[in-house]
Amino acid sequence: MLAALDMTINKIEHSKLKDINLQNLPFGKFFTDHMLEADYEGGEWKNVEIKPYQPLLMSPSLAALHYGQAIFEGIKAYKNEAGEAYIFRPHDNFRRFNISAERMAMPAVSEEIFMEGMKQLVALDAAWIPQQPDHSLYIRPFMFSSDELIGVRPSDTYKFLTILSPTGPYYNAPMRIYVEEQYVRAVPGGVGYAKAAGNYGSAMYATAQAKKIGYDQVLWTDAFEHKYVQEIGTMNVIFIIGDKAVTPDLGAGTILAGVTRDSALTLLQEAGFTVEQRALSILEIIDAYKAGILYEVFGTGTAATISMIKELRYKDFVMNFNTDEWRTAPTIKKWLNDIREGKREDKYGWMVKL
Numbered sequence: 579m580l581a582a583l584d585m586t587i588n589k590i591e592h593s594k595l596k597d598i599n600l601q602n603l604p605f606g607k608f609f610t611d612h613m614l615e616a617d618y619e620g621g622e623w624k625n626v627e628i629k630p631y632q633p634l635l636m637s638p639s640l641a642a643l644h645y646g647q648a649i650f651e652g653i654k655a656y657k658n659e660a661g662e663a664y665i666f667r668p669h670d671n672f673r674r675f676n677i678s679a680e681r682m683a684m685p686a687v688s689e690e691i692f693m694e695g696m697k698q699l700v701a702l703d704a705a706w707i708p709q710q711p712d713h714s715l716y717i718r719p720f721m722f723s724s725d726e727l728i729g730v731r732p733s734d735t736y737k738f739l740t741i742l743s744p745t746g747p748y749y750n751a752p753m754r755i756y757v758e759e760q761y762v763r764a765v766p767g768g769v770g771y772a773k774a775a776g777n778y779g780s781a782m783y784a785t786a787q788a789k790k791i792g793y794d795q796v797l798w799t800d801a802f803e804h805k806y807v808q809e810i811g812t813m814n815v816i817f818i819i820g821d822k823a824v825t826p827d828l829g830a831g832t833i834l835a836g837v838t839r840d841s842a843l844t845l846l847q848e849a850g851f852t853v854e855q856r857a858l859s860i861l862e863i864i865d866a867y868k869a870g871i872l873y874e875v876f877g878t879g880t881a882a883t884i885s886m887i888k889e890l891r892y893k894d895f896v897m898n899f900n901t902d903e904w905r906t907a908p909t910i911k912k913w914l915n916d917i918r919e920g921k922r923e924d925k926y927g928w929m930v931k932l
């Protein structure tokens with residue numbers, strides 16, 4: 579039983595919704611009328627408020643800007659055919675948020691603030707949830723250190739916010755992926771499993787290099803041998819090899835425990851695949867490709883949903899796929915969409931009604 583949330587709600591006077599076309603939205607460019615904000619001070623969360631979406635006032639000495647104590651989550655809300663709003667697996671993101679917080683020496687956010695605050699915020703801005711295919715309301719909870727001090731230590735104060743963005747697909751077309759062997763995303767003992775802002779910032783240089791030669795993202799490999807595949811820029815990765823769905827395991831703490839990854843693996847099992855979470859080397863992937871049993875490769879993520887990969891390049895070896903012929907990734911994507919839109923039974927209890 580959650581304690582009642584002590585929260586102030588200040589509503590906007592005029593909605594911006596009429597100025598926005600909810601068709602064909604880019605990812606993460608538009609934001610709804612309201613946001614949730616809370617302050618951590620003196621060892622407790624206070625000033626929990628839903629207020630009009632607005633800029634933050636901050637000091638140039640704000641700790642997060644200097645040392646990167648900042649974490650976030652990505653969650654999506656949908657409307658079913660009857661127009662009822664649901665959030666997809668938010669409790670999993672709540673748990674992961676506090677795992678990230680612990681690793682970054684930040685305070686945990688209570689379930690009341692994270693979940694109840696999110697539900698009330700989404701309910702208030704529910705008219706912003708797009709209903710066309712591949713669209714949703716992207717929910718972005720985040721936290722950063724807010725001490726005005728450039729001494730290097732965990733901050734005493736933090737801000738927690740949640741903002742909402744009506745959004746379309748993150749990737750519009752099958753992707754070209756470059757297997758990265760020079761730069762490293764994560765090491766055992768590092769922060770790879772946390773949704774720390776710095777994991778994304780530090781990935782940008784390698785991704786930019788890959789983009790220069792025509793690739794959309796990199797597939798990271800392990801830090802020691804550059805042999806075992808890890809994850810792709812904004813997504814986990816799943817390989818369909820024969821009758822198996824194989825994905826790197828989470829054991830070394832170098833990979834984000836994706837909620838969409840877990841959902842896709844659950845549905846792959848339901849579809850009859852043997853799911854293997856284990857170390858997977860790029861050489862095994864190449865061997866499977868040469869043997870004609872590497873049938874599909876796709877990314878999974880909240881923003882990316884299920885994103886098919888049409889080309890995978892390792893050194894000078896290029897693996898091409900005709901994604902038009904694929905059955906598995908499109909089926910898993912459709913099943914996920916159908917569950918989200920209320921057209922397929924939600925037998926795993928993933929949809930949380932507002």
Ligand code: COI
Nearest residue numbers: 652653812879880881882
């Ligand atoms: C997500 O899939 O929600 C992510 O956080 C990836 C990216 C948009 C940063």
